[in-house]
Amino acid sequence: MGLSLDPNVTLPCRPRAEKESDVQEKANVEVAGIENAKSEVVTELENEAAQITRLERHIAPGEVQFLTNLLLKYGNDYKRMVRDKSNYYQHTYKQLKRKCEAFLLSKQGEQAMRQLEQQQM
Structure with a gap:
């Protein structure tokens, strides 16, 4: 220019x-x-x-076992879960509550709880 x-x-x-x-x-x-x-x-x-279907979060087998044991021992008493000696990752009250709720809503949680009910019968 x-x-x-x-x-x-x-x-x-x-x-x-x-x-x-x-x-x-x-x-x-x-x-x-x-x-x-x-x-x-x-x-x-x-x-x-x-x-589009919503993808579900996969829960590790070790965490499934950990959460099922805690739920069997304490039910919904998360304060006692925090003090449990098997809680070696030192999850807090809110972390355990969130993990347990997510676990119970997942397909893995439903399967694990059904298996436990069958074993108890």
Whole structure:
């Protein structure tokens, strides 16, 4: 491009009124095309979201055994679980409560509790 004494003469600008109208026209044309595309894309995404299944957190076998033993000994008494000597990771009250609740809601927890009920019968 180089240097120029008067950039307004070298690069003429359109009046401001033309710029605004051009922008509005372009926006109207683009919006009309985007609305149709959005509706198709949105419906595809909604269909995908409806099909997604939530992945369940896997609980390690050692932790399953640890939690089942604590639940059998103490039930829902998390304060006594904290003081248990098998709690060698020194989990706190809230940590044990969260782990036990997640364990009982998981498929592994349901299976473990069913097995224990069958053994006791």
